[in-house]
Amino acid sequence: MSFFKKSPWLLHYDASSCNGCDIEVLACLTPVYDVERFGIVNTGNPKHADILVITGSVNEPTREVILNLYNQMPHPKVVVAVGVCAATGGIFRDTYNVLGGVDTVLPVDVYVPGCAARPEAIIDGVVKALGILETKAAALKAGAAEPAAVEGSK
Numbered sequence: 001m002s003f004f005k006k007s008p009w010l011l012h013y014d015a016s017s018c019n020g021c022d023i024e025v026l027a028c029l030t031p032v033y034d035v036e037r038f039g040i041v042n043t044g045n046p047k048h049a050d051i052l053v054i055t056g057s058v059n060e061p062t063r064e065v066i067l068n069l070y071n072q073m074p075h076p077k078v079v080v081a082v083g084v085c086a087a088t089g090g091i092f093r094d095t096y097n098v099l100g101g102v103d104t105v106l107p108v109d110v111y112v113p114g115c116a117a118r119p120e121a122i123i124d125g126v127v128k129a130l131g132i133l134e135t136k137a138a139a140l141k142a143g144a145a146e147p148a149a150v151e152g153s154k
């Protein structure tokens with residue numbers, strides 16, 4: 001399954017970011033950082049995606065969207081939480097409408113630190129995710145059962 005290392009497709013979702021981390025994710029696609037040199041394609045379709053990149057903390061409406069997107073993605077798949085808000089809720093974590101980081105909803109494979117996360121850190125996180133994706137693909141190929149869909153707590 002080494003082709004996953006060469007052509008992973010990435011889905012980016014803004015769970016309630018201030019847009020600081022989103023701008024840095026988009027910067028990764030510019031010629032300056034050129035994340036496509038790893039064969040990574042930014043897709044808008046969860047059914048085509050291997051990597052779910054989430055920015056911002058999770059609130060009640062985006063929680064449902066995150067679950068919906070994640071459960072539409074085929075196995076194997078990995079989740080990358082970009083920025084402090086996606087990791088923990090960040091500076092918004094104690095506000096009335098914030099549930100916390102992405103791992104309050106989904107299993108997160110890679111946490112990218114920063115506020116905002118720097119493009120170099122995001123690319124490093126995605127490259128780490130590729131290794132995890134390959135491990136998961138090998139496990140599935142060896143006969144491991146696909147993990148069940150993640151259910152909401154409601």
Ligand code: SF4
Binds near residue numbers: 019055056082086091
């Ligand atoms: S980590 Fe910082 S830049 Fe990123 S969404 Fe949160 S407040 Fe904005």
